[in-house]
Amino acid sequence: MLGIESQVGSPKLEAHMVKVEVLDHGFVELIDVMGSDEEVENAARISYGKGTRKVSQTRNLIRYLMRHKHTSPFEMCEVKFHIKLPIFVMRQLVRHRTANLNEYSGRYSIMSDEFYLPDEDYLQPQSQDNKQGREEGELGNTISDIHFEINRINDGAWMAYDNMINWNVAKELARVVLPVSNYTEVIWKTDLHNFFHFVKLRSDKHSQREIRDYADAMYHLVFPHFPLCCEAFEHYVRNAVTFSEQEMDVIKELLEHADTKAGLAGCMADYEGWHLGKRETKEFLEKIGKE
Numbered sequence: 001m002l003g004i005e006s007q008v009g010s011p012k013l014e015a016h017m018v019k020v021e022v023l024d025h026g027f028v029e030l031i032d033v034m035g036s037d038e039e040v041e042n043a044a045r046i047s048y049g050k051g052t053r054k055v056s057q058t059r060n061l062i063r064y065l066m067r068h069k070h071t072s073p074f075e076m077c078e079v080k081f082h083i084k085l086p087i088f089v090m091r092q093l094v095r096h097r098t099a100n101l102n103e104y105s106g107r108y109s110i111m112s113d114e115f116y117l118p119d120e121d122y123l124q125p126q127s128q129d130n131k132q133g134r135e136e137g138e139l140g141n142t143i144s145d146i147h148f149e150i151n152r153i154n155d156g157a158w159m160a161y162d163n164m165i166n167w168n169v170a171k172e173l174a175r176v177v178l179p180v181s182n183y184t185e186v187i188w189k190t191d192l193h194n195f196f197h198f199v200k201l202r203s204d205k206h207s208q209r210e211i212r213d214y215a216d217a218m219y220h221l222v223f224p225h226f227p228l229c230c231e232a233f234e235h236y237v238r239n240a241v242t243f244s245e246q247e248m249d250v251i252k253e254l255l256e257h258a259d260t261k262a263g264l265a266g267c268m269a270d271y272e273g274w275h276l277g278k279r280e281t282k283e284f285l286e287k288i289g290k291e
């Protein structure tokens with residue numbers, strides 16, 4: 001259903017891609033980009049000055065900024081999309097208040113006659129342990145019967161809407177019969193920092209699969225423009241977790257009893273395979289109280 005499914009994870013290969021189909025009638029198109037990895041670095045150098053250039057190359061600086069939540073340099077870059085999406089996904093997208101948007105007007109224009117019909121593998125039963133989600137399992141009826149029910153409403157709603165338009169009912173009123181599966185369009189713009197925040201929330205497995213598809217597609221299009229920022233985002237935000245004070249106590253206790261012959265700090269210093277730089281190793285040891 002999502003046109004890019006097989007490509008997610010290798011976004012570097014798609015450097016010039018600007019549009020991705022999502023769901024049955026939707027799409028995401030990246031229509032404008034302001035900035036680059038270098039622009040983030042340039043913005044940050046206002047705070048750190050030229051003197052740091054030798055030690056911190058672009059990648060290192062961006063990783064430092066991301067790691068320490070020095071977010072304002074990322075706000076200097078912007079991404080703008082044209083998105084076609086069902087109204088129920090739009091309702092989730094619009095909650096991201098830091099974005100600027102302009103939506104198709106159902107008061108001014110005729111609404112789309114396209115409606116979202118969930119594909120077979122999207123139609124799943126209610127999750128037992130997550131009241132907001134779905135999970136693998138048996139449904140109480142066949143896919144074709146469920147599709148019949150959805151289409152029955154969509155077709156009836158469109159017929160009622162079309163009739164009212166023909167009877168000269170104002171468009172802003174005729175639309176009240178349309179379901180949230182109806183497609184709408186929006187121009188949506190945000191800065192890179194808030195875009196990453198959006199992706200972190202909406203690409204997550206706790207988000208509804210339909211908006212996840214949109215968030216994944218948007219990230220896929222943005223990645224080639226900011227490869228270093230995206231790499232840092234994945235390492236320090238998207239694929240990172242935080243530990244509570246109590247969880248940290250458990251970790252410390254376990255490490256205390258671990259068989260660390262030369263001591264953990266020694267191991268860390270000696271072993272390059274952790275892929276932590278000198279500075280990150282020091283920060284890590286500080287975090288777990290082993291400096």
Ligand SMILES: Cc1cc2nc3c(=O)[nH]c(=O)nc-3n(C[C@H](O)[C@H](O)[C@H](O)COP(=O)(O)OP(=O)(O)OC[C@H]3O[C@@H](n4cnc5c(N)ncnc54)[C@H](O)[C@@H]3O)c2cc1C
Pocket residue numbers: 095096097098099194197201202206207208
């Ligand atoms: C899995 C999931 C389930 C959800 N379930 C529900 C639900 O059941 N019901 C529901 O209503 N919503 C739900 N939401 C929406 C959620 O509560 C947020 O409104 C939405 O994700 C936007 O997040 P945000 O406010 O961080 O983003 P943005 O609005 O883009 O804001 C970004 C950041 O800016 C700051 N900020 C922005 N505006 C303000 C402000 N006015 N005051 C203080 N700080 C501000 C905050 O730090 C915020 O994190 C859900 C979201 C997710 C991801």
